[in-house]
Amino acid sequence: MMDKSAAELISITKSYGQSIAVDDITLRIPGTSYTCLLGPSGCGKSSTLRMIAGHETVTRGDILLGGKNITDLPPAGRGTAMMFQNYALFPHLSVADNVAFSLKMKGVEKSARHVEAMKLLELVDMVGFAARLPAQLSGGQQQRVALARALITNPSILLLDEPLSALDPFLRLRMRSELKRLQRELGISFIHVTHSQDEALSLADQVIVMNKGRIEQVGSAQDVFNKPQTQFVAQFMGGHNVMRDGQSYLAIRADKVQISKTSSKDGAGLSAVVREIEYLGTTFSVGLDEADATQASSPISVTISDALFSQEPLEIGQTVFLNWKPGDTHRLAS
Numbered sequence: 001m002m003d004k005s006a007a008e009l010i011s012i013t014k015s016y017g018q019s020i021a022v023d024d025i026t027l028r029i030p031g032t033s034y035t036c037l038l039g040p041s042g043c044g045k046s047s048t049l050r051m052i053a054g055h056e057t058v059t060r061g062d063i064l065l066g067g068k069n070i071t072d073l074p075p076a077g078r079g080t081a082m083m084f085q086n087y088a089l090f091p092h093l094s095v096a097d098n099v100a101f102s103l104k105m106k107g108v109e110k111s112a113r114h115v116e117a118m119k120l121l122e123l124v125d126m127v128g129f130a131a132r133l134p135a136q137l138s139g140g141q142q143q144r145v146a147l148a149r150a151l152i153t154n155p156s157i158l159l160l161d162e163p164l165s166a167l168d169p170f171l172r173l174r175m176r177s178e179l180k181r182l183q184r185e186l187g188i189s190f191i192h193v194t195h196s197q198d199e200a201l202s203l204a205d206q207v208i209v210m211n212k213g214r215i216e217q218v219g220s221a222q223d224v225f226n227k228p229q230t231q232f233v234a235q236f237m238g239g240h241n242v243m244r245d246g247q248s249y250l251a252i253r254a255d256k257v258q259i260s261k262t263s264s265k266d267g268a269g270l271s272a273v274v275r276e277i278e279y280l281g282t283t284f285s286v287g288l289d290e291a292d293a294t295q296a297s298s299p300i301s302v303t304i305s306d307a308l309f310s311q312e313p314l315e316i317g318q319t320v321f322l323n324w325k326p327g328d329t330h331r332l333a334s
């Protein structure tokens with residue numbers, strides 16, 4: 001039998017008037033998986049998610065969930081649930097009533113609703129807050145309540161639109177692992193929209209990199225980071241430099257470029273000027289401009305370990321030579 005939490009988008013397009021927000025996307029979401037839709041602001045992530053949720057009509061194409069065509073079903077009839085960016089909790093309802101809300105709409109009787117709501121609050125570690133109002137909770141706690149409220153409908157797929165962006169960095173990391181744990185425990189699929197590369201890499205079984213309404217690349221976190229297929233993915237994922245090589249382009253990871261202060265005997269090495277030095281804790285990130293701007297398609301970034309940098313510190317304005325092993329480069333398709 002087909003996994004209920006497997007989904008397929010078949011040639012999905014979303015237009016708002018004349019403008020195309022999502023342009024003919026085809027995509028498989030495996031069952032019981034964590035998928036991240038990753039891309040810059042405006043690339044069509046939320047529109048895609050809202051079409052899956054049924055909060056936005058599909059201009060063209062089909063959406064299947066568990067093998068069933070759900071394209072024209074109302075949101076509550078799809079087996080999906082959505083957690084919104086701003087949590088959208090009802091301010092006048094207690095935490096327990098917020099969580100139980102969709103069961104009330106379904107006509108589930110009060111004591112049964114309450115039992116279910118408490119189970120979900122237990123899952124997100126919020127049992128002690130059941131009687132409070134949303135305004136009496138921190139941002140992180142409100143988010144847990146929003147999660148419980150989405151999950152009480154027992155969805156096959158949970159849709160999350162930038163769920164961590166309103167949290168401070170410490171809470172964000174904590175909630176990140178919490179989301180992953182929940183997805184595993186529940187055995188359903190999560191589709192999580194984010195513009196943060198770190199978030200997608202750390203969470204996703206499958207990363208979908210989007211740009212201008214289209215899919216640039218689909219793959220595991222390691223694939224999209226280590227084997228970007230396009231200049232856009234190499235540059236957007238960060239940690240890569242894109243170099244011209246005749247008519248095509250090569251990507252080379254920032255931590256695979258060596259900096260030396262003198263050119264090698266055979267004169268190999270790209271001459272560059274240090275423009276920027278940033279300390280990142282365990283590494284230094286060095287920004288450089290190619291001296292005669294023929295090879296690099298943008299400023300060059302090199303990552304050096306803290307220890308190595310300390311042995312031979314660099315200075316802004318210094319001219320250096322960059323080398324890398326041919327085997328560490330990766331040819332881009334476009």
Ligand code: ADP
Pocket residue numbers: 016020021039040041042043044045046047048
């Ligand atoms: P993302 O979530 O990746 O930032 P969106 O899906 O929100 O992107 O938006 C994609 C494009 O569609 C943007 O150009 C945006 O301005 C446009 N858009 C989104 N929602 C609407 C809407 N309701 N009406 C008109 N244009 C919209």
Ligand code: MG
Pocket residue numbers: 045046047
């Ligand atoms: Mg969005």
